[in-house]
Amino acid sequence: MAGKVQRLGKVASELNVGVSTLVEFLQSKGVAIDPNPNSKLEGEHFEMLQKQFADDQTLKEQAKLTAIKREKRETISLKDTNLKQMMFRMMKTILMFQYLKKLKIHQLNQLL
Numbered sequence: 001m002a003g004k005v006q007r008l009g010k011v012a013s014e015l016n017v018g019v020s021t022l023v024e025f026l027q028s029k030g031v032a033i034d035p036n037p038n039s040k041l042e043g044e045h046f047e048m049l050q051k052q053f054a055d056d057q058t059l060k061e062q063a064k065l066t067a068i069k070r071e072k073r074e075t076i077s078l079k080d081t082n083l084k085q086m087m088f089r090m091m092k093t094i095l096m097f098q099y100l101k102k103l104k105i106h107q108l109n110q111l112l
Contacts, residue, residue, distance in 0.1 A: 006046055009037030015053040016060035022049055 012019045023035045026045060033039055041049075050057070 004043050004046075005040045007037065008033070008039040008041055011041055011046060011049060012037070014057065015049060016056045017053050022053075025049065025052060 008019055008022060012022055015022070019037050020035060023033055026033050026049070029048065031045055033041070033045075
């Protein structure tokens with residue numbers, strides 16, 4: 001990739017480093033560069049960055065290889081009559097509690 005011009009933002013994402021970090025490093029090496037992600041880098045500057053931040057790039061590549069295994073999800077349908085009955089009872093109980101909450105204590109005594 002020597003000689004190929006690349007944008008600073010793209011290089012930052014490839015190397016898994018922030019744009020400001022790359023700009024600080026290049027400025028410490030005497031390279032004048034604008035901190036704009038659209039700034040262009042010469043091939044020799046890109047090679048310097050690759051050598052300096054190779055560890056960060058390998059970490060990014062290793063993270064890509066690590067696959068996250070997801071648990072298999074089950075679908076529950078209301079076609080099952082037992083489940084329908086259970087849901088109905090639960091809703092009936094909830095509604096009853098809501099109704100009782102609204103009643104005053106003396107009204108409860110009259111019901112009992």
